[in-house]
Amino acid sequence: MKIQSILLTIFLLTAAFLSGCNTNSPNKKDQATNKNDDTILTVFTTIYPIEDFTKRIGGKHVEVKSVYPAGADAHTFEPTMRTMMDIADADLFIFNGAGLEPFIDKTKSSLANEKVTMVEASNGIELLSGNDDHDEADHNDNKEEEQDHHHHGKDPHIWLDPVHAIKMAENIKDALTEVMPSAEDDFEKNFIDVKQELEKLDKEFKKTVDSADHKEILVSHSSYGYWEHRYGLKQISISGLSPENEPSQKQLQTIIETAKKHNISYIIYDQNPVTKVADVVKKETETTPVTLHNLEYLTENDIKNNEDYFTIMNKNIETLKKVLAK
Incomplete structure (x- = not known):
């Protein structure tokens, strides 16, 4: 460069x-x-x-x-x-x-x-601060590891x-x-x-989370801090704000234990390539993979299917309804 x-x-x-x-x-x-x-x-x-x-x-x-x-x-x-x-x-x-x-x-x-x-x-x-996505998996006694797991800047999503x-x-x-x-x-x-x-979307997100059976979601990439802050979701994230920011072995074990504690049935991937670490969590927790689209870019299929911001966000809401049910 x-x-x-x-x-x-x-x-x-x-x-x-x-x-x-x-x-x-x-x-x-x-x-x-x-x-x-x-x-x-x-x-x-x-x-x-x-x-x-x-x-x-x-x-x-x-x-x-x-x-x-x-x-x-x-x-x-x-x-x-x-x-x-x-x-x-x-x-x-x-x-x-x-x-x-x-x-x-x-x-x-x-x-x-x-x-x-x-x-x-x-x-x-x-x-939001990069340290504000306080999923339970990060609440451990090793504060130094906790700081390493998170991005020190701001959440851009x-x-x-x-x-x-x-x-x-x-x-x-x-x-x-x-x-x-x-x-x-x-x-x-x-x-x-x-x-x-956008105001219609906001109301639908609020309605979806308010009526959910539980608030916890297991995600491969920590993209959803603003949903936590706005609607009360709790993301248990495997990688940090950047997909390359992967957890340590100890943090990975804590993530798995937290997902099991909440009886989470689904692991949420975005449209980025699946990481090996997320696959490990999927196997250990026996969760079913689903997709939330983070909208950073369109895939070839999105373009082919004439998707846009609103069609994708409405699909995200339908996915949330599924993963937040018992």
């Missing part, structure tokens, strides 16, 4: 020099105010919910492209230099932030003077909480309006539609 960064910097400096030779070239502010109804905004995004919300809110005024290919892992993905060049020439680049995308900090300075405006969709959202997703959508709407004020009414109307759908 160092070589790519150097080449990208050279490219951007060259582009800046050439644009500087044109005295009629508009600056970023001029480009924003000169947008008209016939202009299509080019927007790059990271995780799928941002892509979906931007398409819904932007409507006919946007062309939205995700930097992630199908099946990409948001925690480790690195864009190609070609992709970075395309982003530099776009109108907006909307990313989650909260430490989710590792390449963002590397590119902020390089893109600072380019055409693109960078937008952090998590701006204004109170993030805000889009799974419909209430936080409303704020993300609002940030997207505001960013679109900033660069294309002529379409403000359209953006506002489309945002209200998205907001109402």
Whole structure:
């Protein structure tokens, strides 16, 4: 990635020099105010919910492209230099932030003077600490091991909480309006539609958890801290906030004992590849595997089946109803 960064910097400096030779070239502010109804905004995004919300809110005024290919892992993905060049020439680049995308900090300075405006969709959202997913498996006497098991930053999985997703959508709407004020009414109307759908999801999640026989879920990846905080679920997580953050042998044994204590029947995988550690837990607890979609990306099957944020989240609710029953 160092070589790519150097080449990208050279490219951007060259582009800046050439644009500087044109005295009629508009600056970023001029480009924003000169947008008209016939202009299509080019927007790059990271995780799928941002892509979906931007398409819904932007409507006919946007062309939205995700930097992630199908099946990409948001925690480790690195864009190609070609992709970075395309982003530099776009109108907006909307990313989650909260430490989710590792390449963002590397590119902020390089893109600072380019055409693109960078937008952090998590701006204004109170993030949970990486140490706040207090599943019972972590309540052991070895505090040092407990700290090692958890991420020391913030939990970035805000889009799974419909209430936080409303704020993300609002940030997207505001960013679109900033660069294309002529379409403000359209953006506002489309945002209200998205907001109402998210409010319906919030009510359905609350109803599902409130009426559940138990609150504990055994998950392969600690993606669901915001469901814990919002609705009262209790996730017993095998890996940490990043799937690569796996437990120690002692913590793994505690996870197995905790799952057995609560008579948990299902182990929940996300759409990421299954880890060997999660398979060990499945075998030792004799649990049945099911899937909750964390929406970081779409799979090839999701694309083929025309899935979107709301169809996937509604399927997640149906899965929760199943795993929270006796």
